[in-house]
Amino acid sequence: MNASIDILVVHDEAVDEDVIRALLAPDAELRIVGYLDGLGHHAPDCDVLVVACGAYNDDAGALIREAVEDRPERPVVLVTQGAPNGYVDQAFLAGAVDIVVLPQPCDVSLAGALSHQVRFTLGKAVARRAGAGSGEGKMVVMIGPKGGSGKTLTATNLAAALAHAGRSVVVVDLDLQFGDVGLALGLAPTTTMYDLLTSGGSMDAEKLDAFLVDHPSGARALLAPRRPDQAGRITVDFLREVYVLLRATHDVVIVDTPPAFTPEVIAAVDASSDVCMVAMLDALSLKNVKLGFETLELMGYADGNIRFLLNRADTSVGITLDDVQAIIGRVPDVLVPSDREITRSVNEGTPVALKHRSSDAGKAFFKLAALIADAPQGVASTKRRRRLSFSRSN
Numbered sequence: 281m282n283a284s285i286d287i288l289v290v291h292d293e294a295v296d297e298d299v300i301r302a303l304l305a306p307d308a309e310l311r312i313v314g315y316l317d318g319l320g321h322h323a324p325d326c327d328v329l330v331v332a333c334g335a336y337n338d339d340a341g342a343l344i345r346e347a348v349e350d351r352p353e354r355p356v357v358l359v360t361q362g363a364p365n366g367y368v369d370q371a372f373l374a375g376a377v378d379i380v381v382l383p384q385p386c387d388v389s390l391a392g393a394l395s396h397q398v399r400f401t402l403g404k405a406v407a408r409r410a411g412a413g414s415g416e417g418k419m420v421v422m423i424g425p426k427g428g429s430g431k432t433l434t435a436t437n438l439a440a441a442l443a444h445a446g447r448s449v450v451v452v453d454l455d456l457q458f459g460d461v462g463l464a465l466g467l468a469p470t471t472t473m474y475d476l477l478t479s480g481g482s483m484d485a486e487k488l489d490a491f492l493v494d495h496p497s498g499a500r501a502l503l504a505p506r507r508p509d510q511a512g513r514i515t516v517d518f519l520r521e522v523y524v525l526l527r528a529t530h531d532v533v534i535v536d537t538p539p540a541f542t543p544e545v546i547a548a549v550d551a552s553s554d555v556c557m558v559a560m561l562d563a564l565s566l567k568n569v570k571l572g573f574e575t576l577e578l579m580g581y582a583d584g585n586i587r588f589l590l591n592r593a594d595t596s597v598g599i600t601l602d603d604v605q606a607i608i609g610r611v612p613d614v615l616v617p618s619d620r621e622i623t624r625s626v627n628e629g630t631p632v633a634l635k636h637r638s639s640d641a642g643k644a645f646f647k648l649a650a651l652i653a654d655a656p657q658g659v660a661s662t663k664r665r666r667r668l669s670f671s672r673s674n
């Protein structure tokens with residue numbers, strides 16, 4: 281952890297100052313510069329703002345939003361008690377960079393037992409703020425809020441193209457219930473993220489490495505649980521830890537997602553350097569993609585870090601590229617045609633980008649790979665901050 285992180289704590293009456301002190305374990309490296317009682321307070325200067333409340337509520341959300349709007353570069357960490365169900369996405373949308381969940385009830389000794397984990401969380405938040413991520417790999421999240429739009433196709437072909445170009449690349453299958461990255465790459469699910477989660481002990485890069493499945497192209501994959509009932513065990517905290525380790529050991533981490541803004545997807549977007557929006561030429565897909573862009577805007581995602589891929593772009597269905605531009609407000613960066621070879625390659629488990637590299641589809645995925653890999657460091661790897669700006673120079 282960097283020297284001397286100044287933490288300001290704003291808490292409500294449900295959370296005791298002694299519990300917070302035990303949780304943060306202040307010392308020479310981490311100072312608590314003040315406690316403000318009551319969530320209505322306006323936050324003065326500090327490196328990290330900790331908002332602690334018994335149960336997440338509108339006041340906490342308003343305070344986080346206001347603090348992030350005031351100083352977007354200062355991380356806000358939420359500490360709550362009890363199960364985090366139902367508010368994780370709200371808290372992230374408000375602008376919290378991380379959430380720490382205390383047991384309920386919580387006393388000083390229980391809080392003290394969590395201090396190691398919390399200090400790691402705070403250290404990460406500050407490191408991100410300081411731009412310490414500039415040496416880490418990129419992380420690209422596929423977003424396609426309508427099912428079947430081509431996210432898995434894009435994730436797997438992007439991985440194959442990047443691997444072909446000599447990059448170390450790993451695909452994380454975040455379609456936790458019905459993930460099919462393994463199928464699309466022709467990989468047997470010998471190990472999955474569920475196996476990693478349930479393997480016991482603490483996680484480090486070496487251990488995580490043992491649970492990745494290798495593709496002949498050199499790309500690797502962390503596969504989704506084998507069965508839908510195992511998916512519920514995968515937590516956002518676990519995934520965040522996975523992303524940090526994978527980014528430290530790979531040039532590019534690609535995250536395939538289900539067709540929804542689930543808390544896991546929002547957390548992945550939050551942890552990412554780039555997003556690839558995948559759309560098709562139909563009204564429902566375009567409507568949902570527009571909503572997707574608006575959600576990214578709400579999250580303060582830097583515009584320059586979003587790629588827009590139009591799949592089945594040559595389909596004649598009464599919607600033109602001009603219509604797409606008018607509806608979405610931007611021109612697609614990459615056009616992937618409809619191609620029987622694509623369907624065939626998915627069925628065979630061989631990415632079309634490798635099998636038919638010089639086909640239009642193959643070229644499209646290599647173009648996307650170049651856009652992701654060759655984006656200037658300052659654009660693609662620097663962490664944006666929610667509500668910071670949409671400036672391309674950011």
Ligand SMILES: Nc1ncnc2c1ncn2[C@@H]1O[C@H](COP(=O)(O)OP(=O)(O)OP(=O)(O)O)[C@@H](O)[C@H]1O
Nearest residue numbers: 427428429430431432433539617618619622623626
């Ligand atoms: N351009 C294309 N040409 C031919 N077939 C395609 C094309 N794009 C997608 N497909 C086929 O459509 C199906 C759906 O694609 P894919 O699985 O990539 O979508 P998805 O967005 O990941 O779906 P889900 O949201 O259900 O995960 C696949 O079987 C794939 O073979």
Ligand SMILES: [Mg+2]
Nearest residue numbers: 431432455537
């Ligand atoms: Mg999919």
